Amino acid sequence: MKSIHKAVEVSAQTTRNVLKRNAMRFAAVLLAALAIFVAVPNAALAAPPQHHDQVPGFYRLKVGDLEVTALFDGPAVADLHWLNGTKATIDGVVEALREDPHMLEAADTGFLVNTGKQLILVDAGAGTWYGGAALGHLAGNFRSAGYTPEEVDLVLVTHLHSDHIGGLTTQDGKRVFPNADVYVAKAESDFWLSPEIAAKAPKDAQPFFQSAQAIAAPYIKAGKWRTFSGSETIVDGMQLVPLHGHTPGHTGYEFSSKGHKILFWGDTIHAQRVQLQHPELTVVFDIDPTAAAATRNQLLPRLAREGVVIAGPHMSFPGLGRLHKEGSGYSWAPVVFTDRWDER
Numbered sequence: 502m503k504s505i506h507k508a509v510e511v512s513a514q515t516t517r518n519v520l521k522r523n524a525m526r527f528a529a530v531l532l533a534a535l536a537i538f539v540a541v542p543n544a545a546l547a548a549p550p551q552h553h554d555q556v557p558g559f560y561r562l563k564v565g566d567l568e569v570t571a572l573f574d575g576p577a578v579a580d581l582h583w584l585n586g587t588k589a590t591i592d593g594v595v596e597a598l599r600e601d602p603h604m605l606e607a608a609d610t611g612f613l614v615n616t617g618k619q620l621i622l623v624d625a626g627a628g629t630w631y632g633g634a635a636l637g638h639l640a641g642n643f644r645s646a647g648y649t650p651e652e653v654d655l656v657l658v659t660h661l662h663s664d665h666i667g668g669l670t671t672q673d674g675k676r677v678f679p680n681a682d683v684y685v686a687k688a689e690s691d692f693w694l695s696p697e698i699a700a701k702a703p704k705d706a707q708p709f710f711q712s713a714q715a716i717a718a719p720y721i722k723a724g725k726w727r728t729f730s731g732s733e734t735i736v737d738g739m740q741l742v743p744l745h746g747h748t749p750g751h752t753g754y755e756f757s758s759k760g761h762k763i764l765f766w767g768d769t770i771h772a773q774r775v776q777l778q779h780p781e782l783t784v785v786f787d788i789d790p791t792a793a794a795a796t797r798n799q800l801l802p803r804l805a806r807e808g809v810v811i812a813g814p815h816m817s818f819p820g821l822g823r824l825h826k827e828g829s830g831y832s833w834a835p836v837v838f839t840d841r842w843d844e845r
């Protein structure tokens with residue numbers, strides 16, 4: 502009994518000592534904290550510097566067995582004066598722009614398709630051929646995505662405007678993708694690379710001809726400029742989709758894998774928030790505006806019906822989404838970000 506009492510007394514004493522030690526330790530910590538607070542009054546409130554960089558401009562999407570990587574070339578803004586349509590429609594756009602000055606914002610994007618057998622680039626951004634520093638970032642984003650230009654087997658170009666092919670060639674005439682064959686519709690190649698047609702073209706269209714010729718030249722010289730004129734097979738599981746109008750040989754590339762489809766549609770749409778609601782609106786760069794509008798009228802219902810994934814260079818980055826019928830036009834459902842590779 503006595504020993505129990507003793508033990509309880511010892512234990513109580515120990516507890517008191519521990520509490521006392523803890524109290525002293527707490528007081529010391531508190532004093533130290535106060536000392537720091539007094540010595541450097543704003544240490545805890547110092548503003549962290551802003552970070553002006555961005556995540557690398559690439560985004561991957563699985564389509565069946567295909568790995569598709571969108572590569573950001575840079576931001577772009579469509580100009581109201583580029584749009585052609587009825588006065589009522591244009592007036593409506595002007596009015597909407599007053600409410601929403603960001604309505605014509607766009608992008609320039611190229612796309613990589615890794616089929617498991619071949620690495621294919623579809624459109625190549627502007628490189629240094631479009632002026633300004635806003636575009637031309639595709640090459641850097643290409644490397645960030647884990648690939649090297651030497652690995653590209655094929656380049657499929659939708660048309661020969663410099664914002665889609667500038668990334669192929671440096672200003673001093675070197676091929677950026679030295680091992681790639683470049684494919685383009687014959688009608689497109691014949692048009693932009695013709696000195697006779699260029700000579701007759703209006704002055705403000707001349708730069709398009711000059712850049713197309715300079716960019717194509719090293720690939721032609723190396724025997725790597727290839728044209729197609731029908732529905733020949735270039736890649737297994739890929740179909741050519743003629744989309745004439747914007748340019749004479751404007752062509753889409755539609756890949757299928759395991760029942761999933763993705764269409765790389767080039768310049769079918771320039772200003773998504775205007776032209777999807779008004780597919781009849783054309784742009785000043787359309788060589789044949791009537792054909793461009795007719796192509797949209799034919800194409801868009803099928804894409805909406807079939808739920809085809811669209812890869813659009815001028816849609817908001819990553820330029821990947823699907824169409825849904827909405828009123829007399831369409832709405833754009835962008836792909837939703839996910840890091841789950843198996844859940845697309």
Ligand SMILES: [Zn+2]
Pocket residue numbers: 662664665768814815
């Ligand atoms: Zn374009």
